[in-house]
Amino acid sequence: MPKEKAPRNKTIDTPISEGQQYIKRCISVNSPVLDIKTILDKTIIGDTFSVTQYLPQESVDLIIADPPYNITKVYNSKTFAKRKSSEYEEYTRRWLSAVYPLLKPNGSIYVCCDWKSSLIVGRVLDEFFQVRNRITWQREKGRGAKANWKNGLEDIWFATKSEQYTFNLEAVKIRRKVIAPYRVNGKPKDWTETNTGNYRDTCPSNFWDDITIPFWSMPENTAHPTQKPEKLIAKIMLASSNAGDIVFDPFLGSGTTSVVAKKLGRHYIGIEIDEQYCLWAEQRLEMADQDKGIQGYVDGVFWERNSLAEQNTVSNKQAQQPNPAFDLFGGISNIQSPCD
Ligand SMILES: C[S@@+](CC[C@H](N)C(=O)[O-])C[C@H]1O[C@@H](n2cnc3c(N)ncnc32)[C@H](O)[C@@H]1O
Numbered sequence: 001m002p003k004e005k006a007p008r009n010k011t012i013d014t015p016i017s018e019g020q021q022y023i024k025r026c027i028s029v030n031s032p033v034l035d036i037k038t039i040l041d042k043t044i045i046g047d048t049f050s051v052t053q054y055l056p057q058e059s060v061d062l063i064i065a066d067p068p069y070n071i072t073k074v075y076n077s078k079t080f081a082k083r084k085s086s087e088y089e090e091y092t093r094r095w096l097s098a099v100y101p102l103l104k105p106n107g108s109i110y111v112c113c114d115w116k117s118s119l120i121v122g123r124v125l126d127e128f129f130q131v132r133n134r135i136t137w138q139r140e141k142g143r144g145a146k147a148n149w150k151n152g153l154e155d156i157w158f159a160t161k162s163e164q165y166t167f168n169l170e171a172v173k174i175r176r177k178v179i180a181p182y183r184v185n186g187k188p189k190d191w192t193e194t195n196t197g198n199y200r201d202t203c204p205s206n207f208w209d210d211i212t213i214p215f216w217s218m219p220e221n222t223a224h225p226t227q228k229p230e231k232l233i234a235k236i237m238l239a240s241s242n243a244g245d246i247v248f249d250p251f252l253g254s255g256t257t258s259v260v261a262k263k264l265g266r267h268y269i270g271i272e273i274d275e276q277y278c279l280w281a282e283q284r285l286e287m288a289d290q291d292k293g294i295q296g297y298v299d300g301v302f303w304e305r306n307s308l309a310e311q312n313t314v315s316n317k318q319a320q321q322p323n324p325a326f327d328l329f330g331g332i333s334n335i336q337s338p339c340d
């Protein structure tokens with residue numbers, strides 16, 4: 001008997017038997033792709049190590065990669081087994097060699113990892129690319145340890161192929177409430193006075209503490225075990241690509257990169273080895289036709305945590321009616337119990 005879901009549980013968990021229409025939208029690639037259009041805005045079912053050899057060189061503007069970390073993890077039909085550091089290093093080198101030729105000379109790459117895999121990923125990335133930064137994401141949720149500090153952080157490495165690359169700073173500024181509004185000659189200094197409050201748009205640092213892991217009551221949530229938040233991917237994409245660019249994810253999982261690309265007007269290509277995850281990716285892509293909302297990103301700005309009221313005011317003003325995608329905005333970080 002399938003388990004009954006709580007009424008507000010929005011988790012996408014459609015089984016293969018009920019989602020054939022989504023599987024049919026995916027493609028396989030086992031010969032050289034001569035025209036990029038045949039793979040544009042598609043989910044490719046397959047193994048990144050073999051599919052990438054057929055994709056056109058220097059064709060994508062941005063790579064967002066979230067490979068299996070070096071821990072034993074079950075990904076539906078396959079298990080990634082923890083291996084010796086030297087073997088994980090070789091694995092990382094192999095997939096980076098496979099994706100490197102696909103990136104345009106002015107392209108960027110972001111690679112997600114945990115603190116331990118990070119020791120390896122940063123080093124190997126440096127063999128191929130110009131490493132520009134390491135973002136640390138405080139993801140809140142984490143498994144407690146008996147004789148260690150609970151891990152509540154992940155790293156995301158940012159690197160480029162050359163000195164020429166896109167970085168849209170204005171697109172990723174964070175809107176913060178001004179606590180002590182300072183005035184010069186009676187005028188706000190570096191902040192804006194509005195009828196919904198006083199704000200300052202600040203430059204984002206490489207420490208991200210405004211993004212929560214997707215959970216059961218969020219429309220973006222799927223049953224994938226390591227799904228990334230749309231807000232996190234949106235920040236990367238807005239900073240390091242432009243509308244109309246091509247974003248490529250070699251480990252697509254539940255489709256977060258493709259979904260965010262669609263919502264933000266980018267093209268996408270994703271490769272995922274597991275059919276079940278490809279199905280959820282396509283289901284989410286269909287949902288994005290109806291709802292382009294990204295939780296925590298409203299009115300073209302990223303909002304700090306606990307700004308639910310302000311975000312709703314802005315989104316309501318824009319839409320004249322509440323957007324169901326925004327029903328948990330900002331309040332997410334207050335709702336600790338479902339995730340703990
Ligand atoms: C860490 S998860 C990515 C999660 C994704 N960022 C999301 O938001 O759902 C890694 C994914 O890579 C897939 N994978 C592992 N090895 C692969 C390979 N050789 N080719 C394609 N996909 C692979 C796994 O099935 C898993 O879904």
